[in-house]
Amino acid sequence: MTIKKRNPVAVQDAIKKVIDVVENESIMTLNIEDSLNYILAENVIATYDIPRFNKSPYDGFAIRSEDSNGANGDNRIFFKVVDHIGAGTTSDVKLGKCEAVRIMTGAQIPEGADAVVMFEQTTEEQQGFKIRKQFVHGENIAFKGEECKENEIVLNKGQMINSGVIAVLATFGYTKVSVYQRPTVAVIATGSELLAPDEPLQPGKIRNSNGPMIQALCQELNIKSTTYNIQEDNLQGCINIVEEALSNHDIVITTGGVSVGDYDYLPKVYDEINAEVLFNKVQMRPGSVTTVAYKENKLLFGLSGNPSACYSGFHLFTKPAILKMMNANEIYPPIVEAILEDDFKKANPFTRFIRAKITFSEQGMYATPAGFNKSNAVVAIAKSNGMIILPSGTRGYSKGDTVKVILTDHQSYERVLNL
Ligand SMILES: Nc1nc2c(c(=O)[nH]1)N[C@H]1C(S)=C(S)[C@@H](COP(=O)(O)OP(=O)(O)OC[C@H]3O[C@@H](n4cnc5c(N)ncnc54)[C@H](O)[C@@H]3O)O[C@H]1N2
Numbered sequence: 001m002t003i004k005k006r007n008p009v010a011v012q013d014a015i016k017k018v019i020d021v022v023e024n025e026s027i028m029t030l031n032i033e034d035s036l037n038y039i040l041a042e043n044v045i046a047t048y049d050i051p052r053f054n055k056s057p058y059d060g061f062a063i064r065s066e067d068s069n070g071a072n073g074d075n076r077i078f079f080k081v082v083d084h085i086g087a088g089t090t091s092d093v094k095l096g097k098c099e100a101v102r103i104m105t106g107a108q109i110p111e112g113a114d115a116v117v118m119f120e121q122t123t124e125e126q127q128g129f130k131i132r133k134q135f136v137h138g139e140n141i142a143f144k145g146e147e148c149k150e151n152e153i154v155l156n157k158g159q160m161i162n163s164g165v166i167a168v169l170a171t172f173g174y175t176k177v178s179v180y181q182r183p184t185v186a187v188i189a190t191g192s193e194l195l196a197p198d199e200p201l202q203p204g205k206i207r208n209s210n211g212p213m214i215q216a217l218c219q220e221l222n223i224k225s226t227t228y229n230i231q232e233d234n235l236q237g238c239i240n241i242v243e244e245a246l247s248n249h250d251i252v253i254t255t256g257g258v259s260v261g262d263y264d265y266l267p268k269v270y271d272e273i274n275a276e277v278l279f280n281k282v283q284m285r286p287g288s289v290t291t292v293a294y295k296e297n298k299l300l301f302g303l304s305g306n307p308s309a310c311y312s313g314f315h316l317f318t319k320p321a322i323l324k325m326m327n328a329n330e331i332y333p334p335i336v337e338a339i340l341e342d343d344f345k346k347a348n349p350f351t352r353f354i355r356a357k358i359t360f361s362e363q364g365m366y367a368t369p370a371g372f373n374k375s376n377a378v379v380a381i382a383k384s385n386g387m388i389i390l391p392s393g394t395r396g397y398s399k400g401d402t403v404k405v406i407l408t409d410h411q412s413y414e415r416v417l418n419l
């Protein structure tokens, strides 16, 4: 049997092919407390100025700055305290010459006052205090509207809702928020050798690690995927399950069966269901056989069966596509430069992605391969928070070289405090 030659596309081109085909305009409304990690489907407009009024940023005394003219160590000026307010209350007092209102952080500056003296800048006296320095107009005042003005667009649609966005929505009294619907995702692990984690091992069989891993990767994006039962290598069975998953989901992720083996049925499945294959070979390792197909605004990710290839394929192609399908403005992973901590002397004909532990030290960022790193590796995935990128070429790489690294895990922590 001859094998159809595949045309390997560059990694960037493959990512672009996936991103270019998907779109989503479906919107829904959520209570703000349920909206974390969704994408804003509307601009957020300030409903009033922030700060709402001129306010004191300190605990101290509100004064008229002109009354402090000439104050110094040899000429201390006395102010009489005529009122006392905390945040949430206001004062009706109109300040006269050398009068002050005792004021706490967050309280509205009383009429006539234009500066705040911190407690630490005073010496207390009977019925008042003395100061030994001159204050200028506006000193120690948080001005109305200095952060943002009423009707200003403070957040743009397409932004991921993080804790700060929820704070902004709450600030402006929005209890509901319009967000883009998330794509629905189906996960199907294919392979006659696969057993569920709770099944006893048998000769020639292995446990399905890709299915739970992909489900967890979706969960990291706050997507609750539908996980189908393990699908054995059987053409009709594969066609049926993929068709059924596709009729109920926006994205179908399969793992395994995309290469050229006798039991690799996914290429035939795409053919049978008339999905357009965007690419079936990428100039990368692992994951060179990663295949992405498209049908009626739905995507089919044929991720490789080898766990490290499967993981890399998800990060490179599926994750940006899911974010694009959520209509996020920012869909690509952060890529940083780091110092390589190991030698890779062999030249690689395709771009290599190496699961690695990225550490941030005072000397800079370091990238250490996270152990045994072949396509079939699983432990290194668990120990990694990034992927070293080694572009293809005729030379290898050495310890000390500066390389690019994709940050895959944004919730990574350090062993030592580098403060
Ligand atoms: N003649 C060729 N053979 C292979 C090529 C090639 O170009 N020519 N490519 C190799 C590369 S590279 C990879 S990667 C694999 C891709 O294989 P498939 O995507 O077809 O996946 P399978 O054959 O189903 O399985 C490969 C490997 O992964 C294990 N596996 C599968 N599913 C899971 C799972 N859910 N959890 C854990 N491990 C899984 C499976 O047992 C196999 O060992 O093809 C090469 N061959």
Ligand code: MOO
Pocket: 284, 285, 286, 287, 288, 289, 290, 304, 306, 309, 375, 376
């Ligand atoms: O997808 Mo395969 O790694 O390129 O091992």
Ligand SMILES: [Mg+2]
Pocket: 256, 257, 258, 259, 260, 261, 263, 264, 305
């Ligand atoms: Mg195979």
